[in-house]
Amino acid sequence: MVSVSRRRFLQITAGIAALAAATGSATQVLGNSGHGEARARKGGPLRKVPTFCDLCFWKCGAIAYAEGGRLWKIEGNPADPLSRGRLCPRGTAGVAMATDTQRLTRPLLRKKQRGEEVWTAVTWDEALDFIATKMRRIREQHGPESMALFSHGLGGNFLKHTFKAWGTPNITAPSYAQCRGPRDAGFTLTFGEDVGSPERTDIRNARCLTLIGSHLGENMHNTQVQEFAEAVGSGATVIVVDPRYSVVASKAKHYLPIKPGTDMALLLAWMNVLVRENLYDREYVAAHGEGFAEFAADIAPWTPEWAWPITGIAPETIRETAREMARHRPASLVHPGRHVTWYGDDAQRARAVALLNALLGTWGRKGGFYAPTRMSVPPYPYPPYPKSERGTADNPDGKYPFAEEVLSSGIREATLTGRPYPVKGWFVYSTNLMQALPNQEETIKAIQNLDLMVVVDVVGSDIAGWADVVLPEAVYLERYDDLNAELFREPFLALRQPVVPPPADQKPNWWIARELAMRLGLGAYYPWKHVEEYLDTRLKSAGFSLAELKEKGIVPGKPGPLYYEDGLVPEFPTPSGKIEFFSRQLADAGLAPVPRYTPTPEPPEGYFRLLFGRAPVHTFGRTQTNPLLSEMMEENTVWLNEDVANRLGFTSGELVTLRNQDGATAGPVKVRPTQRIRRDCVFLVHGFAQTSKGIAARFKKGASDSRLVTRYVLDPVMGGNGMNVNFVTLERGV
Ligand code: SF4
Known part of the structure; x- marks a missing residue:
């Protein structure tokens, strides 16, 4: 394995200046020098506690240091395969999540209209009794299915139960x-399995890595970024397709500044070249x-010359990059991406x-997709759950035939329409629905139809502002999770x-x-009194034992074969x-059995397509009140092509x-003129400009992309919400 220096890893995690600031801030506050350690020990013995990070869902193994009841610093756990001893800038700032002065401190009960954010602080008994009474009433009037839980991350497991x-x-x-x-x-439609999370991508062994609108480094998933650094360090070819010159584009041999909305045409043309020139893996395919x-016949018309006027990518570039991919196969990974809800034909593009x-x-x-394994830990022996006769409310009549999970937008729709049955209660855990769902007006209208709206969070986020009851959660450094x-x-x-x-x-x-x-009469499902009993039983x-895990934090398992060449059975x-290659399932559902390109509407004259993405120091709105991270990036800017900015005088x-x-x-929002973006689009980092009264004004800077995502296109395959279909103009002043 190629080792990657700390310096190289940081370079790839995005703007080097920002990261230098990140490292500096962490050092200053947390004191990782000998001097800092001595200072910390003045107040008592230094404790080292292994745990794992919750600044995003990646769950990197970490070691937290505390002096008595005071957190000191947090760093990567070298025994953990996800962090490999290194946290990303957000993880390093985890301590500041606990000391954040914006934290919710007591349960709150709404006193006025929803959204006015006028509250009374109440006891936990009062808050939970209120919720349980409302839930019972909803069950009497509409059935138990009329309560919905929106949840994000591992912390939601007990509420799901x-x-x-x-x-x-x-x-x-x-x-x-x-x-x-x-x-x-x-x-899943193609291979029978999805790529999982963390993705089963063997980036570190790839000899050619193709990234399509996937911003590793800005999209800061620790292991993937470390592996990307290894791949680059060992000379892998990188191909980046993106309307924006992202951080990974700066590492690419081939950067293809594609016209937004046309990625499908490029994919079809690449496949056309591989088949036409017999460059594909014939043995594997056979x-x-x-x-x-049937597949080969279907894609035969989609030549690079056909794709050129659609994508803006020249035929020779399409051919050259297809040949480059083929030269390195099978260690030629085309990354599946993660946030892929763009134009409404996204499942077909995937x-x-x-x-x-x-x-x-x-x-x-090897160098493609490995076969992951997991440790076998039996579930807690709970009684069986009751079965719902009505099924989920999100996807009536199976309109989206290949939806594998409950659609949040479908629950919102059922709440708005009362069909297929009324949804009257939302319980929202650790997800800011005002930023996550498109069209905020629809979300607000749906909330106004509810009899009960509960939010559990650590700060007063936008969605908390619309709740009847807000419950303040302990942060990950203060709690056990599953x-x-x-x-x-x-x-x-x-x-x-x-x-x-x-x-x-x-x-x-x-x-x-x-x-x-317990208040809902479900005591049979909680035979344990404290979560330590639950964990120890499992x-x-x-x-193993809880005592062992408390000491080690992580125990490794025995890996299985990762690749076919290791004996993995296909x-x-x-x-x-x-x-x-030809999907009978899709054909039977009246959908294209082989992917097809369908044009997406273009921006009207004077408008730009709105694109949005991530920054390495923030996890959407979740980290913006974190003092260390907000110091590194306190607001977003709107990226605008420099030539366009000059022409318009910005x-x-x-x-x-x-x-x-x-x-x-x-x-x-401030304008950022740059050559790093095409002329037909603008870009915002997602999650800024929260509006909640519960958050101090200094954390509300920038522009909210979510406010501008009023339109979305529903994916006919699985009901995803294509959101890159909105166009904006820039107006001077405030
Ligand atoms: S990627 Fe960063 S924020 Fe996410 S779990 Fe790992 S260290 Fe924490």
């Missing part, structure tokens, strides 16, 4: 229909493929990415455990879930048992208001 015991199947995460869902559907002849990988023979191969036994390259078992107590009246999610269940059934759980740092095609506005 309570809601399953309650009898609702309406348990949903915006990370599906608003993010990775089309990818999961596209890969052994594992189904319907290749399927085209899967098919391109199939032609390159990457599934199950065990983490992720599917990964090296199986492992990890424990999140409290390092310090909560500073005020915040409670861990397991306690909230259990207390609510761990003992797997041959298995494709599709209907045909093979890789489906200068760097000038404040503008963004107005979309429907009149929605966002800003004021």
